[in-house]
Amino acid sequence: MAAAKSPAPLRILTAVPVCDGHDSAVTTINIELARHGIEVIYLGYHQSASAIVRAAIQEDVNVVGLSSYNGGHIVFFKEVVDQLKKSGNGDIPVFGGGGGTITQADERVMKRQGTDRIYFAGTPLADMMAEIKRAYARAAKPNAKFKGDRALARAITMAEGGTRPPGAFARSASGTPRSTKKTFVVGVAGPGGAGKSTLIDELTSRFLKNCPGGRIALLANDPSHPDSHGAILGDRVSAIYAQDDRVFFRSLATRGSLTGLSAAAPAAIEILQASGEFDLILVESVGVGQESDPFGIFGGRKLVDATLFVLAPHYGGLIQLQKIALLNGADLVALNKCDHPMAHTAKAEIQARLNQNGKGQILHATTAAKHFDPGVDALFAAIAKLGGLDTVRGGEKACWMASPDA
Amino acid sequence: MSQLGKIADSIDAYNAHVAAEVKRARTEAKFAAELRAKWAHLRASVEMTKSPAGTPLPRLALPDTDEPGAIAEYLLSQGFPGQFPYATAAYREMYLDKDTGTGEEPMRLFAGLGLAEDTNARFKYLNTHQKSLRLSTAFDGPTLYGLDSDHEGLLGKVGEGGVAIDTVEDMGRLFAGFDLTRPDASVSMTMNAPAPVILAMFIAAAKKRFGPDCIGNLRGTIQADMLKEVQAQNEVIFPVDASLRFLCDMIEWCVPNMPRWYPVSISGYHIAEAGATPVQQAAFTLSNGFTYAELLKARGVDVNAFGPRLSFFLDCGLDIEYLVLGRVCRRIWAIGMRDVFGANTKAQILKLHTQTSGRSLIAAEFQNNLTRTAAELMLAYMNYTNSCHSNSADEPFTTPTEKYALLASHGQSILLEESGLFKHTMNLFGGAPGLLMLERQVEKAILDVFREMDTLGGVIAAMEQRYQRSKIQESGHRIETQIYSGERPIIGLNKYISHEPMPSVPLARTSPKKQRLQVERLKAFKKKHAKKAPDALQRLENVARSGDNVFGELVNTVEVCSLGQITACLTGVVGKFRPMV
Numbered sequence: 001m002a003a004a005k006s007p008a009p010l011r012i013l014t015a016v017p018v019c020d021g022h023d024s025a026v027t028t029i030n031i032e033l034a035r036h037g038i039e040v041i042y043l044g045y046h047q048s049a050s051a052i053v054r055a056a057i058q059e060d061v062n063v064v065g066l067s068s069y070n071g072g073h074i075v076f077f078k079e080v081v082d083q084l085k086k087s088g089n090g091d092i093p094v095f096g097g098g099g100g101t102i103t104q105a106d107e108r109v110m111k112r113q114g115t116d117r118i119y120f121a122g123t124p125l126a127d128m129m130a131e132i133k134r135a136y137a138r139a140a141k142p143n144a145k146f147k148g149d150r151a152l153a154r155a156i157t158m159a160e161g162g163t164r165p166p167g168a169f170a171r172s173a174s175g176t177p178r179s180t181k182k183t184f185v186v187g188v189a190g191p192g193g194a195g196k197s198t199l200i201d202e203l204t205s206r207f208l209k210n211c212p213g214g215r216i217a218l219l220a221n222d223p224s225h226p227d228s229h230g231a232i233l234g235d236r237v238s239a240i241y242a243q244d245d246r247v248f249f250r251s252l253a254t255r256g257s258l259t260g261l262s263a264a265a266p267a268a269i270e271i272l273q274a275s276g277e278f279d280l281i282l283v284e285s286v287g288v289g290q291e292s293d294p295f296g297i298f299g300g301r302k303l304v305d306a307t308l309f310v311l312a313p314h315y316g317g318l319i320q321l322q323k324i325a326l327l328n329g330a331d332l333v334a335l336n337k338c339d340h341p342m343a344h345t346a347k348a349e350i351q352a353r354l355n356q357n358g359k360g361q362i363l364h365a366t367t368a369a370k371h372f373d374p375g376v377d378a379l380f381a382a383i384a385k386l387g388g389l390d391t392v393r394g395g396e397k398a399c400w401m402a403s404p405d406a
Numbered sequence: 407m408s409q410l411g412k413i414a415d416s417i418d419a420y421n422a423h424v425a426a427e428v429k430r431a432r433t434e435a436k437f438a439a440e441l442r443a444k445w446a447h448l449r450a451s452v453e454m455t456k457s458p459a460g461t462p463l464p465r466l467a468l469p470d471t472d473e474p475g476a477i478a479e480y481l482l483s484q485g486f487p488g489q490f491p492y493a494t495a496a497y498r499e500m501y502l503d504k505d506t507g508t509g510e511e512p513m514r515l516f517a518g519l520g521l522a523e524d525t526n527a528r529f530k531y532l533n534t535h536q537k538s539l540r541l542s543t544a545f546d547g548p549t550l551y552g553l554d555s556d557h558e559g560l561l562g563k564v565g566e567g568g569v570a571i572d573t574v575e576d577m578g579r580l581f582a583g584f585d586l587t588r589p590d591a592s593v594s595m596t597m598n599a600p601a602p603v604i605l606a607m608f609i610a611a612a613k614k615r616f617g618p619d620c621i622g623n624l625r626g627t628i629q630a631d632m633l634k635e636v637q638a639q640n641e642v643i644f645p646v647d648a649s650l651r652f653l654c655d656m657i658e659w660c661v662p663n664m665p666r667w668y669p670v671s672i673s674g675y676h677i678a679e680a681g682a683t684p685v686q687q688a689a690f691t692l693s694n695g696f697t698y699a700e701l702l703k704a705r706g707v708d709v710n711a712f713g714p715r716l717s718f719f720l721d722c723g724l725d726i727e728y729l730v731l732g733r734v735c736r737r738i739w740a741i742g743m744r745d746v747f748g749a750n751t752k753a754q755i756l757k758l759h760t761q762t763s764g765r766s767l768i769a770a771e772f773q774n775n776l777t778r779t780a781a782e783l784m785l786a787y788m789n790y791t792n793s794c795h796s797n798s799a800d801e802p803f804t805t806p807t808e809k810y811a812l813l814a815s816h817g818q819s820i821l822l823e824e825s826g827l828f829k830h831t832m833n834l835f836g837g838a839p840g841l842l843m844l845e846r847q848v849e850k851a852i853l854d855v856f857r858e859m860d861t862l863g864g865v866i867a868a869m870e871q872r873y874q875r876s877k878i879q880e881s882g883h884r885i886e887t888q889i890y891s892g893e894r895p896i897i898g899l900n901k902y903i904s905h906e907p908m909p910s911v912p913l914a915r916t917s918p919k920k921q922r923l924q925v926e927r928l929k930a931f932k933k934k935h936a937k938k939a940p941d942a943l944q945r946l947e948n949v950a951r952s953g954d955n956v957f958g959e960l961v962n963t964v965e966v967c968s969l970g971q972i973t974a975c976l977t978g979v980v981g982k983f984r985p986m987v
Binding site: 027 | 546548567639645681768770882883913
């Protein structure tokens with residue numbers, strides 16, 4: 001077992017309750033938390049209690065922070081606390097704030113119903129940060145009582161802390177024996193701003209629609225701040241289809257790793273594979289440069305079964321295109337943002353670049369920001385075919401076939 | 407392609423034109439003589455009045471000059487009130503005392519709490535002291551997000567922060583007892599993503615009460631500003647293109663059918679509340695307005711038909727820029743609409759609603775909020791806002807309770823009716839050196855933002871790149887750090903703190919019993935229309951898929967379907983909005 005380095009950063013899930021779009025306060029607090037070395041998993045505004053609880057479990061956070069500004073907080077906080085308890089995750093405390101809308105009388109009721117603490121208007125940010133760090137920092141330990149997604153999530157947390165999961169540990173993580181089911185792992189890389197997160201979310205929607213009963217896992221790697229070591233992990237905000245119990249979503253901060261992935265990503269992939277829960281795992285790297293090879297496809301230890309390289313039309317012309325190493329090794333290449341005026345030229349240039357490789361690589365043209373984009377349908381079908389997703393649920397019809405109305 | 411660069415250039419060109427005309431007035435005798443004659447005529451048109459203390463006063467203050475350059479400068483750069491470029495005011499007399507009593511009352515008090523009948527009762531209370539009928543509606547969270555009150559996990563939110571409206575029957579209850587066809591009636595609805603559904607319910611409920619021909623007489627405003635929702639307020643249901651399509655469908659339907667209705671209120675309020683500086687508020691709001699103008703023009707709607715139906719809504723806080731924000735916005739809008747969009751006089755006028763800043767109100771020693779709101783009201787009226795809402799001092803804690811809502815309304819009456827500042831003489835302040843200096847600075851800063859957004863490809867392209875959201879978040883974070891560092895003094899919070907315990911303030915909250923009643927009503931409605939609803943939704947879906955005007959169909963759909971049913975149907979066609987951080 002690797003020796004523990006400096007204590008692992010605190011992980012906090014922040015969100016704004018359902019039917020509330022007031023995100024000014026939570027945005028400021030997210031920035032402050034990250035500045036104080038905390039990893040903030042931000043879920044967004046207008047979030048239901050069940051979505052908050054699901055995210056808290058999968059992210060295995062130290063605590064949940066809720067910012068509520070348009071009323072109904074007594075009922076809502078109680079609902080979150082109750083759902084955490086009911087699902088066996090009552091160890092995750094909940095704190096919150098709402099300026100003046102949560103009164104001191106409300107606080108007494110809310111505390112009695114299980115909310116850990118309320119911050120009132122005028123609390124200095126520095127005091128709040130110090131108290132959060134003091135109150136919620138604790139080392140993650142394996143916990144045999146954790147079930148399902150929480151057990152997986154805790155195993156990943158342990159890996160993030162430097163503990164490699166021994167085989168047996170990974171096997172017992174979800175409480176189920178190592179499955180013989182094949183899990184197809186796809187690494188998704190591409191320059192920042194190419195729309196990887198949106199594309200992954202759209203692929204998730206295709207999975208949910210075309211593979212009924214199956215589960216998908218998403219590992220989103222995002223950079224830590226080099227000085228504070230904190231991070232704002234905001235991929236969940238835009239991941240509208242991840243709010244489903246069939247999706248396991250985990251945000252990983254890179255914590256100083258410069259490979260494009262968290263150092264714990266290989267272990268996390270192993271844990272998810274070993275659980276036998278998932279048909280498909282998509283691993284998103286941080287935005288990559290021309291030489292990057294986050295998934296070790298050029299001679300390193302290959303972490304994934306296939307690689308999807310995503311780029312957008314503004315890659316900077318033919319010469320720049322020549323330099324991108326991953327275009328040689330990627331199994332799948334997608335040109336996203338095809339509604340961009342440059343897309344037509346880009347398509348021709350990239351396909352020509354792929355033809356040079358002589359590997360029969362086909363360019364997928366997608367516009368992930370557009371709902372129901374046929375380009376995304378085709379890309380998903382290609383992934384499903386490549387991964388043999390049609391055979392995993394023995395006997396059922398080929399699940400990658402697009403449904404008639406798609 | 408973006409017109410923002412062109413619009414910024416048109417303002418600069420107009421300013422250069424003014425400078426050239428001022429020079430010409432000073433060098434060309436014939437032009438000077440024309441200006442003097444016009445000036446003499448204008449001066450002669452100003453009537454006299456008297457203060458209660460007996461001082462004779464003109465009903466309009468004009469610069470005391472006969473110098474042709476100064477006359478040209480005033481007339482062209484500021485404009486006689488009600489004249490291009492409208493820096494002074496949209497109309498000539500605004501809040502002046504009128505013997506006939508037919509003047510437009512600017513006060514609109516926003517209200518919404520509990521169920522429809524509770525808000526209806528609050529409307530009755532607030533209208534006790536108003537000559538004209540003013541019904542300005544705040545909706546609860548589920549309604550704002552297009553969800554039904556029986557949606558899973560929402561019960562605690564029903565009737566909180568605004569009124570719960572699920573069906574056309576709720577809409578009927580909301581306005582029961584008010585004659586909405588009165589010429590002096592004005593209804594406003596702070597409603598955005600589901601605005602087309604809610605306006606359709608309003609129309610359907612009105613038709614039931616006042617007959618099918620009442621639509622043309624209905625007067626009021628629905629906010630429906632989806633661009634600012636994406637940029638700041640976050641109440642978005644459908645993807646951006648679909649949201650804009652449904653909005654433009656509604657506007658296009660309203661322009662010929664509801665000549666007295668404002669189908670959009672282009673709002674900076676929420677942009678400022680989310681943290682934007684006054685300049686950012688103005689720049690984003692105006693550029694959103696110009697974007698709607700572009701979208702409607704691209705659909706083939708005549709700028710002179712839709713132009714007069716656009717209205718605006720700004721926040722007014724205590725920062726110094728607010729002293730001139732309305733004036734500067736009216737001027738930029740008028741020049742841009744005239745010189746870039748070719749709009750006629752009526753389509754050039756920016757009609758402005760103002761609300762005092764909610765963000766400026768704080769919980770600590772909350773009675774200071776009365777003073778904050780009063781000062782903000784003063785700034786709002788100095789900008790000659792066409793209508794105004796004043797916040798209640800208890801808003802840091804609660805939906806306004808009766809007591810503080812009434813004090814907020816009296817604040818406006820004290821300024822407009824009790825004080826002599828606005829009722830005897832128009833334009834007491836305009837043209838002061840400080841105001842002119844600020845106007846120039848603020849205008850320049852707004853045009854800089856226009857040009858930056860133009861390089862990003864315009865408002866919608868900038869929005870996709872998170873430009874407005876980043877700017878707003880950055881400013882919001884700066885305000886908070888300035889408050890915590892003491893650089894921004896907030897009395898009672900970081901300066902002159904009394905350390906008194908937080909007072910116990912009465913709260914306006916909705917009881918679980920009422921929330922359950924709303925759900926029962928909704929269930930009864932759904933049961934009653936269970937047979938007809940599927941067909942109505944199918945017709946709506948067909949129209950939405952065909953690309954035809956959805957609003958025309960919604961007016962029928964709402965007769966038998968609830969808000970949540972309609973939202974689900976439309977989401978099935980166009981998909982869901984993907985939020986941005």
